[in-house]
Amino acid sequence: MTALRSLIVFATAVLATAPSQGRYAASRAEDVVELADTASDVRISVLAPLCNAYDMVVKNEHVIRRTFTDLAAFRARPGLNGIPLLAPFANRLDEQAFYANGRKYAFDMELGNVRGAIPIHGFLSNAKDWKLVDAKADASGAWVTCTLDFYRNPQWMKQFPFAHTLTLTYRLSDGALEVRTRIDNLSVDPMPVAIGFHPYFQLTDSPRDDWTLAVGARTHWLLAPTFIPTGETEPIERVFSDPQSAALKGANLDDVFSDLARDANGRASVRVRGKSQQLEILLGPNYRAVVLYSPANAPNFVAIEPMVGITDSMNLAHKGIYKELQSVPPGGTWQESFWIRPSGF
Numbered sequence: 001m002t003a004l005r006s007l008i009v010f011a012t013a014v015l016a017t018a019p020s021q022g023r024y025a026a027s028r029a030e031d032v033v034e035l036a037d038t039a040s041d042v043r044i045s046v047l048a049p050l051c052n053a054y055d056m057v058v059k060n061e062h063v064i065r066r067t068f069t070d071l072a073a074f075r076a077r078p079g080l081n082g083i084p085l086l087a088p089f090a091n092r093l094d095e096q097a098f099y100a101n102g103r104k105y106a107f108d109m110e111l112g113n114v115r116g117a118i119p120i121h122g123f124l125s126n127a128k129d130w131k132l133v134d135a136k137a138d139a140s141g142a143w144v145t146c147t148l149d150f151y152r153n154p155q156w157m158k159q160f161p162f163a164h165t166l167t168l169t170y171r172l173s174d175g176a177l178e179v180r181t182r183i184d185n186l187s188v189d190p191m192p193v194a195i196g197f198h199p200y201f202q203l204t205d206s207p208r209d210d211w212t213l214a215v216g217a218r219t220h221w222l223l224a225p226t227f228i229p230t231g232e233t234e235p236i237e238r239v240f241s242d243p244q245s246a247a248l249k250g251a252n253l254d255d256v257f258s259d260l261a262r263d264a265n266g267r268a269s270v271r272v273r274g275k276s277q278q279l280e281i282l283l284g285p286n287y288r289a290v291v292l293y294s295p296a297n298a299p300n301f302v303a304i305e306p307m308v309g310i311t312d313s314m315n316l317a318h319k320g321i322y323k324e325l326q327s328v329p330p331g332g333t334w335q336e337s338f339w340i341r342p343s344g345f
Contacts, residue, residue, distance in 0.1 A: 024142040024172065026135045032071070033135045035142040040175030042342070047074065051130035051146035051168045054082035056177060059345045063279060065200035065301045083179060083199040084125040085168065088160040090196030091291060091311040093119045094228045099318035100192045111155050118226050121198070123159065124148070130168075141173030151186060162191040164328075176341040183335070185328035193326040193334050194314050196291070196307035203274035208300045209249040214271040215240060217257035217290060221310055228312050229256060231321040252296040256310050258289040258324075270304050276344040281306065286336035288324050306338040
């Protein structure tokens with residue numbers, strides 16, 4: 001009976017992660033989930049404990065930059081590889097503290113999870129506490145969902161004392177990858193939302209100097225030497241004379257843009273184009289800013305970073321400089337998606 005029960009349990013586990021027999025598939029090997037769209041020839045690999053889509057392969061071409069040699073190296077030192085979540089704050093803060101609901105919350109720098117005079121990128125990009133919820137496929141797509149109970153970690157709560165749960169879903173459909181984030185605020189106070197993502201993209205049909213950008217934004221924020229917005233803005237044309245065909249050759253980008261141009265569905269678009277390949281990043285309405293990072297002397301990559309708000313949004317909102325800071329009411333939910341859509345491969 002024990003052997004039979006073990007066989008049933010094993011068979012159930014295999015069926016739960018078995019790939020679909022149609023266009024889409026979701027399969028699991030240990031802690032890696034692979035999503036596949038056979039018609040578009042797109043594969044996504046997600047390391048579940050990190051809930052990070054560390055690889056996106058389009059017709060055998062890797063479109064996300066990798067700085068690690070193998071998966072073991074990525075597990076040990078994830079860094080800013082794949083599609084890392086920047087939370088509970090994205091990019092930089094102007095001091096070792098943040099402001100919310102009229103109060104100052106100073107970081108405990110001795111904990112070591114927040115570092116530097118100008119803290120940057122939060123402290124969850126290396127978090128290995130994500131729990132796999134499901135990995136499935138049907139006739140419309142394949143997806144994997146993971147959750148992170150932020151409130152269970154005392155060192156995280158010490159730095160950002162808003163109890164909440166994060167849910168990330170990667171969904172592959174019609175050749176495009178959707179990255180959906182949900183925040184459930186479990187605390188008694190409104191929770192500021194200042195998260196973002198930091199994917200590095202690459203094209204393989206041409207060098208960076210031959211790429212162009214199409215940036216669906218109207219406003220460029222001027223930055224102090226610390227890369228913190230000063231509060232002054234200018235039209236995007238002061239940076240790109242033609243925002244729909246901006247050459248990356250000679251460009252030295254680490255810039256913040258807002259006032260995004262929206263389509264009928266409320267989505268904004270940023271595209272990088274090569275000889276024939278293109279990646280379009282579509283941002284849902286709750287992504288109010290985008291950071292573009294591509295140093296002039298860098299290898300072939302451009303980081304197109306979806307941001308809920310501009311850099312230092314919590315502190316600049318407290319100062320009255322930034323007007324679009326979002327928050328989640330007590331017991332409420334915040335949710336938004338961005339999409340990566342390849343073409344020309």
